[in-house]
Amino acid sequence: MMKALKKHLLANLILAIVISRPLPLPAQELPQLKGWNVYNRLQVACEYDDNVLESVKRPVDSQSLRLLYDAKSRVKLRRFTVQLGYHGGCQLYDQVKAEHKLINDIDASVCLRVSHWLQMGVQGWARLKIFLNRENDYAYGRWQAFMLADGPGDVLIKTGYCEELLDYARTDFYSFYSPGFFLQLQRRVGPHITLLPQFSYSSVQFQRYAFRGSDDSYSFWPTSYRQRDDCLALGLGAEAVWPTLLINLGYRYEMDESNSYGYSYHRHVVTLSFVKSLGEFYIRGHSAIQVKRYHDNLLPFYPLQLDTEREESNFIVLDVSRDLCSFMGLVLRAAWYKNESPWASLYYEKRLVSLGAEFRF
Numbered sequence: 162m163m164k165a166l167k168k169h170l171l172a173n174l175i176l177a178i179v180i181s182r183p184l185p186l187p188a189q190e191l192p193q194l195k196g197w198n199v200y201n202r203l204q205v206a207c208e209y210d211d212n213v214l215e216s217v218k219r220p221v222d223s224q225s226l227r228l229l230y231d232a233k234s235r236v237k238l239r240r241f242t243v244q245l246g247y248h249g250g251c252q253l254y255d256q257v258k259a260e261h262k263l264i265n266d267i268d269a270s271v272c273l274r275v276s277h278w279l280q281m282g283v284q285g286w287a288r289l290k291i292f293l294n295r296e297n298d299y300a301y302g303r304w305q306a307f308m309l310a311d312g313p314g315d316v317l318i319k320t321g322y323c324e325e326l327l328d329y330a331r332t333d334f335y336s337f338y339s340p341g342f343f344l345q346l347q348r349r350v351g352p353h354i355t356l357l358p359q360f361s362y363s364s365v366q367f368q369r370y371a372f373r374g375s376d377d378s379y380s381f382w383p384t385s386y387r388q389r390d391d392c393l394a395l396g397l398g399a400e401a402v403w404p405t406l407l408i409n410l411g412y413r414y415e416m417d418e419s420n421s422y423g424y425s426y427h428r429h430v431v432t433l434s435f436v437k438s439l440g441e442f443y444i445r446g447h448s449a450i451q452v453k454r455y456h457d458n459l460l461p462f463y464p465l466q467l468d469t470e471r472e473e474s475n476f477i478v479l480d481v482s483r484d485l486c487s488f489m490g491l492v493l494r495a496a497w498y499k500n501e502s503p504w505a506s507l508y509y510e511k512r513l514v515s516l517g518a519e520f521r522f
Contacts, residue, residue, distance in 0.1 A: 196238075202231040204492070206517025213257045215469040217502050217509045223256035227515070242272045261293040278311040290468065297467050298330040305343075317347040325363070333368040335466055340364060341392075357398035357411075365390040371421035374457065381422040381459060388421040405438040423461040423505070428453035445480040449473065455506060464503030474508065475499040482519070490519045 206227045212220035229250035236243050248266040265288070272282035285304040292298055307321030325339040341363025349355045371388040372381040396413035413430045434447040451474045466472065476498040484490040496513040 197234050197236045200231075200233045201522050202229075203520040203522075204229040204231075204517050206492070206494075206515045208252075208513060208515035210254075210511060210513050212509060212511035213254060213260055215500070215502060215509045215511060217504070217507050220509075220511070221257060223254045223260075225252050225254045225260075227252045227517070240274045242270075242274075244268075244270045259292070259294045263291040263293070265289045265291075272309075280309040282307055282309070296331045299468065300326075300328050300330075302326045312346075315348060319343075319345040319347070323363070329467060331467075334463070335367075335369075337365050337367045339366065339392075353401050353403060355400045355402075357400065359394075359396045359398070361392075361394045363392045365392060371419075372423065372462075374422040374459070379458060381462070384421075386420070388419065388424070390417050390419040390421075390424065392417050407436045409434045423455070423457045423459050425456040426453055427456075441483055443480075443482045445482070446478065448477040450475055453501065453506075460505040465501070465505055466503055469500065469503055469509075472501050473498065474501045488521050490521075492517050492519055 204227075206229075208225045208227050209222070210225065211222040213223045213225075214221055227250065229248070232247045234245045246266075246268040248268075249264065251263045252261070254260045266286070268284070268286040270282060270284040272280055274280050283304065283306050285302070287300070287302040289300050290298060303323065303325045305321050305323035307319055309317070309319045312318045320343065322342050323340070325341075326337070328336045341361060343359070343361040345357065345359040347355060347357050367388040367390075369388055371384045371386055373384050374381050392415065394413060394415045396411060398409065398411035401408045401410075409432070411430075411432045413432075414427070415430065416427045417425060419425045429452045430449060431451075432447075432449045435445070437444045453474070476496065478494065478496040480492060480494050482490055482492045492515075494513065494515045494517075498511045498513075499508050500511075501507070502509045
């Protein structure tokens with residue numbers, strides 16, 4: 162029954178992508194639909210992955226076909242701004258059939274301008290990931306209520322309350338609920354540079370039971386209470402903008418204090434991204450470096466999570482794109498990853514190369 166449902170969803174997704182018809186509109190223009198600004202993007206790509214299963218010791222390579230469809234819309238209604246989005250796709254592998262998957266993302270936001278210095282709103286994002294040949298399907302959602310205000314000294318302040326939820330279909334061991342709050346500041350310090358300090362706290366409440374360490378700290382045993390992780394993050398970002406270049410640089414410190422033995426850690430993360438216009442080409446880059454340390458003598462016995470793609474520790478991604486006409490372009494991507502595997506403190510490496518065509522309508 163589940164396999165039949167998955168095949169039905171795949172067939173409908175491919176059919177919806179195939180019947181989409183690109184319209185010859187300039188990339189910067191958006192068709193009007195009763196006040197809505199609508200933008201659609203379809204990408205078809207062939208990709209080579211030298212470690213499809215994210216294995217630490219025995220990598221398996223494969224080619225794959227990747228189909229992606231994006232739809233974004235936005236409308237202003239007096240003091241309200243409404244935005245809706247959908248991102249869906251499928252990836253089919255030549256050699257590793259177990260990795261065939263579908264991804265469906267939706268997002269929405271509503272923002273109210275209360276006064277010239279204050280805005281309030283709600284944002285939400287959800288993902289449904291379905292594996293066609295194995296039972297690792299999951300649903301993830303996040304929403305936040307926020308306030309955006311002009312502060313003293315030309316500081317823009319954004320703060321609010323947020324919640325996250327992860328639910329695996331096969332098991333509740335990795336499912337959790339996480340409430341939290343956040344604070345972000347933004348201030349321009351020159352004609353081109355903006356600083357963005359941020360702070361966040363969340364309480365990750367797992368459905369699984371916690372573990373306690375033995376007296377000698379060389380073994381652990383299950384308890385009668387649920388695992389709870391208190392997560393604190395402090396960061397500072399900088400954004401620099403010139404006519405043909407955009408650069409984002411950031412540093413983030415994260416601390417996770419868990420009541421389950423082996424799960425507490427802290428890490429330092431540095432990120433760098435840029436967009437550069439070079440003649441008829443656009444070059445985009447995104448990278449991160451992470452240093453992570455666990456606090457206890459023993460690492461978790463069970464895998465940290467089922468879907469390895471949810472963790473990106475160290476990576477470099479480079480895109481080169483060029484428009485062939487007003488509604489079509491080519492995209493070449495090369496990427497390198499060294500991510501933490503499902504087994505704590507063990508890392509795998511993988512390299513990706515893809516070439517695709519992008520249609521905008």
